[in-house]
Amino acid sequence: MAKCLLLVASLVAASCAADFRCPDKKYAQYEDERQCDKYYECEDGVATEKLCPDGLVFDVTIRKLNKCDLPFTIDCGDRTELQPARGNEKCPRRNGYFAHPDESVCNIYYNCIDGDPIESHCSSGLIFDEYNGVCAWPKAEDKATCGKKAILQDGFSCPKEEQLDANGRAADHPKYAHPEDCQKFYVCLNGETPREQGCSLGEVYNEEKQLCDDPENVPGCEDWYKDRPEVANLKKGGNNEQFVSGSPKRKN
Known part of the structure; x- marks a missing residue:
């Protein structure tokens, strides 16, 4: 099946390149009339379809051999189409x-x-x-929007002070214990954006170790599950369910 798809893609690309006619037989590069990150490489009168790396677009006026550059440096005009994005959360496109x-x-x-x-x-x-x-x-x-501090519904916001990791460096995504619920904790993404997280059932958050731990290892949370018989059964059975709210408040 994969070979068939690859063959189809190759035939489509070959068809597109076949539609483009090289003006002469010398080596040159030419822009596609509709897609800003597509271009054609002509050599000996034969056109080969090319794509810029995802996130870059083609500018025929660049004098270098590599004519792909950042979009804000190039006016694509009516060439508004682009290849599908292949990025991630921080990089919507790869470049x-x-x-x-x-x-x-x-x-x-x-x-x-x-x-x-x-x-x-x-x-x-x-x-x-x-x-x-x-x-x-x-x-x-x-x-109106920039710089507004993100605040969760329970009122938690990320502290301004940096949190240091075990190596004495500023933590990229610092964590903080929930003030009332031993099972919950907060993560500050990039130190700015708060998210509430929870330990697995039977565990509590250990702020000193920055991880989920057994209740007996966390002062004030030793009896967190004492009225939860299902937790005792869970430990015997070895099952690992995700956190369930509704436990008593953390001891201060």
Whole structure:
């Protein structure tokens, strides 16, 4: 089946290239009339269809042999079509500069190279302008959303102070114990965006170790499951269910 699909794709590409006629037999590259990241390489009068790396587009005016560059440096005009994106959360396309996925975080952006994000920060007071690919002064409409601190429904927001890991370095995604529920904890994505998480049934969060642990190893949470007979049965049976809320409050 895979061979059949590959054959079909090859035939389609060959058909598209066959539709393009090279003006002469010297080596040259030509843009596609509809797709901005597609171009044709002509050699000895034969056209070969090519694609720029995902996230880059083709500009025939570039004097270098590699004529693929970032979209904000090139005017595609009516060539609005692009290849399907093959990115991830931080890199919507595999190459380019992209804003932070949390719209309230406006001063952090990612330089993506073949799908690997490199985090960068704008200078104080500036925000990232994804359309132009630069840090710029915020406009009035940007100020309405940028920099607003994300707060969960229970009132938790990520502390400003950095949390250090076991090696003394700032944690990328710091974790914090829930003040009332031993089974729950918070994760601050990139230190900015809070998410509530929970340990498996029978475990509680150990803030000192930064992981889920047995209740007897966490002061104040030793008796967390004492009125939960299903937890005792769970340990005997070795099953590992996900967390269930409704337990008593954490002891301070």
